[in-house]
Amino acid sequence: xKKFINKPxxxxxxxxxxxxxxxxxxxxxxxxxxxxxxRKQMKKxxxxxITGGGSGHLPLFLGYVGDNMLDGCAVGDVFQSPGADQIxxxxxxxxxxxxxxxxxxxxxxxxxxxDLASEIAITEGIQIATTVCNDDVASGIKGEExxxxxxxxxxxxxKVAAAAAAKGMDLQEVRxxxxxxxxxxxxxxxxxxxxIIPEVGRPTFSIGEDEMEIGMGIHGEPGIRREKIRxxxxxVKEMLLPVLKDLxxxxxxxxxxxxxxxxxxxxxxxxxxxxxxxxxxxSQDIAIFHAYVGEFATSMExxxxxxxxxxxxxxxxxLISVPACTPFFVxxxx
Amino acid sequence: xKKFINKPxxxxxxxxxxxxxxxxxxxxxxxxxxxxxxRKQMKKxxxxxITGGGSGHLPLFLGYVGDNMLDGCAVGDVFQSPGADQIxxxxxxxxxxxxxxxxxxxxxxxxxxxDLASEIAITEGIQIATTVCNDDVASGIKGEExxxxxxxxxxxxxKVAAAAAAKGMDLQEVRxxxxxxxxxxxxxxxxxxxxIIPEVGRPTFSIGEDEMEIGMGIHGEPGIRREKIRxxxxxVKEMLLPVLKDLxxxxxxxxxxxxxxxxxxxxxxxxxxxxxxxxxxxSQDIAIFHAYVGEFATSMExxxxxxxxxxxxxxxxxLISVPACTPFFVxxxx
Numbered sequence: 001x002k003k004f005i006n007k008p009x010x011x012x013x014x015x016x017x018x019x020x021x022x023x024x025x026x027x028x029x030x031x032x033x034x035x036x037x038x039r040k041q042m043k044k045x046x047x048x049x050i051t052g053g054g055s056g057h058l059p060l061f062l063g064y065v066g067d068n069m070l071d072g073c074a075v076g077d078v079f080q081s082p083g084a085d086q087i088x089x090x091x092x093x094x095x096x097x098x099x100x101x102x103x104x105x106x107x108x109x110x111x112x113x114x115d116l117a118s119e120i121a122i123t124e125g126i127q128i129a130t131t132v133c134n135d136d137v138a139s140g141i142k143g144e145e146x147x148x149x150x151x152x153x154x155x156x157x158x159k160v161a162a163a164a165a166a167k168g169m170d171l172q173e174v175r176x177x178x179x180x181x182x183x184x185x186x187x188x189x190x191x192x193x194x195x196i197i198p199e200v201g202r203p204t205f206s207i208g209e210d211e212m213e214i215g216m217g218i219h220g221e222p223g224i225r226r227e228k229i230r231x232x233x234x235x236v237k238e239m240l241l242p243v244l245k246d247l248x249x250x251x252x253x254x255x256x257x258x259x260x261x262x263x264x265x266x267x268x269x270x271x272x273x274x275x276x277x278x279x280x281x282x283s284q285d286i287a288i289f290h291a292y293v294g295e296f297a298t299s300m301e302x303x304x305x306x307x308x309x310x311x312x313x314x315x316x317x318x319l320i321s322v323p324a325c326t327p328f329f330v331x332x333x334x
Numbered sequence: 335x336k337k338f339i340n341k342p343x344x345x346x347x348x349x350x351x352x353x354x355x356x357x358x359x360x361x362x363x364x365x366x367x368x369x370x371x372x373r374k375q376m377k378k379x380x381x382x383x384i385t386g387g388g389s390g391h392l393p394l395f396l397g398y399v400g401d402n403m404l405d406g407c408a409v410g411d412v413f414q415s416p417g418a419d420q421i422x423x424x425x426x427x428x429x430x431x432x433x434x435x436x437x438x439x440x441x442x443x444x445x446x447x448x449d450l451a452s453e454i455a456i457t458e459g460i461q462i463a464t465t466v467c468n469d470d471v472a473s474g475i476k477g478e479e480x481x482x483x484x485x486x487x488x489x490x491x492x493k494v495a496a497a498a499a500a501k502g503m504d505l506q507e508v509r510x511x512x513x514x515x516x517x518x519x520x521x522x523x524x525x526x527x528x529x530i531i532p533e534v535g536r537p538t539f540s541i542g543e544d545e546m547e548i549g550m551g552i553h554g555e556p557g558i559r560r561e562k563i564r565x566x567x568x569x570v571k572e573m574l575l576p577v578l579k580d581l582x583x584x585x586x587x588x589x590x591x592x593x594x595x596x597x598x599x600x601x602x603x604x605x606x607x608x609x610x611x612x613x614x615x616x617s618q619d620i621a622i623f624h625a626y627v628g629e630f631a632t633s634m635e636x637x638x639x640x641x642x643x644x645x646x647x648x649x650x651x652x653l654i655s656v657p658a659c660t661p662f663f664v665x666x667x668x
Contacts, residue, residue, distance in 0.1 A: 002526040002543075002637060004566040004603035011606070018605030021612045022593075022625040058601035192336040209336075232338040259356075264598035266634040267392035267662075269338035271352030272345070278355045291356040293661075295629075300600040301637065303336060327627075328601075330664040 001196050003301075008198035012055045012077050019062070023327035026066060031089035035082060037062045038072040038093050047165040047174045048072070048094035049101045051158070052087055053110055054079040056197070057218060059328035060297040061104070064155070066326025069162045070103070074113075078197050079219045081109030087117035091126060099127030099171035103161055103178055105150025106134040129175040133157050135187040135308060137246045138215025138224050151218050152260040152297035153185035156310040156320065163322035181316060186246050188239040189306030191216035191223070191262060195299045204299075214238055218262065218299045232269070236276040239307045244284065247311060251285035255309045256320060260296045262304035267294065270305060277307055289317060290334055335530050337635075342532035346389045346411050353396070357661035360400060365423035369416060371396045372406040372427050381499040381508045382406070382428035383435045385492070386421055387444055388413040390531070391552060393662035394631040395438070398489070400660025403496045404437070412531050413553045415443030421451035425460060433461030433505035437495055437512055439484025440468040463509040467491050469521040469642060471580045472549025472558050483551050486594040486631035487519035490644035490654065497656035515650060520580050522573040523640030525550035525557070525596060529633045538633075548572055552596065552633045566603070570610040573641045578618065581645060585619035589643045590654060594630045596638035601628065604639060611641055623651060624668055 005011055016034040020027065030036045052074035053061045062073040071094035074082035091100050100121070102114045111132065118128040134145055135153030161178035169177070191213045194203035204220035207213060212235065215223030229235075249255060259274045261267070270293050281288060289312055297306070312320065321334035339345055350368040354361060364370045386408035387395045396407040405428035408416035425434050434455070436448045445466065452462040468479055469487030495512035503511070525547045528537035538554035541547060546569065549557030563569075583589060593608045595601070604627050615622060623646055631640070646654065655668035 002546075002563060004569060004599065004607050004639060006565045006567055006606070011602070014609050015602045015605045018607070018609035018612075018627075022591075022605065022608045022627050056602060063601075212336075229336060231340045233340055235338060257356075263600050264635050264637075265338065266597050266632060267397075267629070268345070268349045268390060268634055271349045271356065272340070273338050273352070274356045275348050275352035278352075293352075293356050295601070298600060300602055301598050303598075303635065305338060325666055330666060332659055332664060 001201055003198065005198055008201065011198040015055065016075065026327050030093040033086060033089065035075040035086050036089045037065060037075055038090060039065055042071065042094065042096065043166070045096055045098065046168060047098045047101060047171050048096060049103055049162055049165055050074065050090050050094055051104050052076065052082045052114065053104055054081060056300050057298055059295065063328030064158045064326055066324065068166045068322055068324040069326050070158060078199065081107065081113050084113040084116035087114055088120055091117060091121045095126045099129065101161060101171065101174050101178060102128060102130040103157060104132060105154055106132050106148060127171055129171050131157065131175060131178040131182055133182050135185045136217065137186050137188050137242050139217060139221070142246060149217055149221065151187050151189065152258060152306050153187040153308040153310065155258060155296045156185050156256060157181045159324065160316050160319040163319035166322065177315070177319065181310060184247065184311040185308060186243045187306050187308040188215060188243050189262065189304060190214050190235055190239055191302060191304035193264065193303040194220060195263065195302040218297060232272050233276045236273055237280070240277050240280055243307060243309055249286055249309060249311060254287045254289050254312045254317065256312060257281065257288050257291045258296060258308040259293045260306045260308065261294065261298065262302040262306065263298040264301045264303040265305050270294070273305055273307070290320070335535055337532065339532055342535065345532040349389065350409065360661050364427040367420060367423065369409040369420050370423045371399060371409050372424060373399055376405065376428065376430065377500070379430055379432065380502060381432045381435060381505050382430060383437055383496055383499055384408065384424050384428055385438050386410065386416045386448065387438055388415060390634050391632055393629065397662030398492045398660055400658065402500045402656055402658040403660050404492060412533065415441065415447050418447040418450035421448055422454055425451060425455045429460050433463065435495060435505065435508050435512060436462060436464040437491060438466060439488055440466045440482060461505055463505050465491065465509055465512040465516055467516050469519045470551065471520050471522050471576050473551060473555070476580060483555065485521050485523065485552055486592060486640050487521040487642040487644065489592060489630045490519050490590060490642070491515040493658065494650050494653040497653035500656065511649070511653065515644060518581065518645040519642060520577045521640050521642040522549060522577050523596065523638060524548050524569055524573055525636060525638035527598065527637040528554055529597065529636040552631060566606050567610045570607055571614070574611050574614055577641060577643055583620055583643060583645060588621045588623050588646045588651065590646060591615065591622050591625045592630060592642040593627045594640045594642065595628065595632065596636040596640065597632040598635045598637040599639050604628065607639055607641070
């Protein structure tokens with residue numbers, strides 16, 4: 001296991017200590033629990049937004065906590081849901097009296113724990129609304145979108161919901177923006193290699209030296225098929241065409257594009273993907289408002305990439321353009 | 335070779351096409367040559383700063399071209415120097431009549447080609463100054479700093495020199511700031527795995543499943559020793575203590591810290607490194623003004639990391655704090 005790691009059981013805590021030490025001006029923790037991650041300076045009188053999920057996906061999830069972005073994150077162990085008590089602790093900390101939106105990915109453990117935290121928070125007089133992201137077209141057929149997992153496309157939902165909250169919208173308005181974005185985001189990925197969960201010590205799955213798995217999840221969940229690796233332009237089609245077809249995205253739509261590395265895949269290759277993706281999108285008379293390229297949702301050192309599209313209307317475009325600043329993501333006004 | 339790649343010989347051109355397509359509002363190329371990379375909107379009446387070097391190190395080198403950063407970059411093939419003609423083309427394009435600073439890493443091919451371009455540019459009436467970065471303490475003993483390679487620490491030199499140029503300083507002043515930063519930056523890295531150059535098709539070197547190489551260069555140049563992998567905190571000492579000792583950095587110094595991934599090493603591990611590095615630095619009564627953690631100078635999918643320190647005085651601190659924005663690097667005012 002070639003990792004910068006001390007004791008595998010300390011992996012998440014030491015990572016969190018490193019984040020707090022590196023960005024002590026921007027983020028901190030509450031409840032005497034490193035896993036209860038919040039902004040250092042809470043903005044007053046706004047709807048709070050929190051997320052949560054397992055570790056091992058940086059910058060997901062905690063990396064989107066910051067100015068004009070999220071207010072807090074309940075951090076689980078590697079690929080594990082955070083506890084309801086941790087979600088509740090973060091909820092209490094970010095609540096400014098205008099309620100809190102729970103915004104996270106469609107995974108059973110996360111749903112269970114966020115729902116449990118929500119029940120308790122409501123008894124404490126905190127208004128809660130929930131949006132569960134499910135952008136991965138590979139993990140459920142059309143008509144069964146409720147089975148789909150949340151992956152990199154959640155970034156767009158964070159971005160617009162957080163901008164809406166920063167503008168002073170109320171809880172139902174913020175949730176409504178989040179739901180609109182959620183409904184307009186689609187993602188599909190391809191994995192080339194597994195990652196190693198530190199406490200397990202061996203790869204999450206095995207795959208041939210010349211194989212790729214299309215539609216694999218960010219925890220190594222099985223994809224829709226495994227096949228021989230092919231030229232990048234063909235792999236891009238395998239990812240992008242199902243995304244375009246699913247919503248569907250149509251001529252004269254305007255979109256944001258996200259080319260995401262699952263971890264080990266370098267930026268050089270992301271741009272080879274971007275080149276072909278942009279050609280295909282523009283050939284369908286779909287306009288790209290902005291392209292994001294980089295690491296947005298990873299599986300530690302997994303090699304692979306995903307492509308996400310978010311269809312924009314005037315409101316989403318305005319909100320996606322708002323500047324934002326976290327220790328992991330900085331955007332100027334678009 | 336598990337890469338998102340079409341024909342290996344198209345790797346760099348397709349990467350560049352992807353970058354221009356993704357960030358068409360920010361960057362473009364001149365001389366009808368994709369390798370001659372420049373800002374789209376040149377800021378007028380300032381000293382120009384250009385860099386250059388081989389591909390395969392993103393965001394190095396071209397990723398630092400943008401607002402309050404560099405003005406252009408001559409892009410070589412993977413791990414190859416750009417040609418003198420390309421450097422010259424970029425030089426002419428960014429020159430605003432106040433001269434151009436050449437700022438790049440200490441590699442024979444780059445020096446030869448930048449020097450050749452410089453000679454021609456001068457005959458054309460363009461003032462040229464040069465700063466060659468050599469931050470890698472592993473590649474030359476103290477007293478033989480001229481043998482040291484430039485690696486991730488060049489980021490600090492870019493940042494302050496570009497801020498100085500943006501503030502309107504003249505060529506000699508900008509060069510003087512760059513030289514001050516250069517003299518105050520030290521880096522050391524450790525590699526866990528090789529990368530594959532697309533046109534070669536096999537790993538740049540071989541290394542045992544339980545081995546690491548201390549001080550390896552970003553092109554796979556031999557380091558100072560190879561040994562069994564150890565707990566992260568011990569590897570951090572192997573990297574950081576030689577860095578601290580070399581300048582030397584001393585009690586009451588103020589520094590910027592850079593924890594850099596060589597590519598495949600995920601952010602989770604970078605923060606485990608950061609945690610220990612910050613403890614060691616602060617235990618020596620050295621203050622950390624700002625910590626940068628992420629991918630700043632890579633070798634495509636190489637696993638490994640480096641630690642850089644830049645000692646600050648009031649001027650460097652002011653310049654490092656200036657906002658900057660490129661397609662690969664955005665910083666708000668610190």
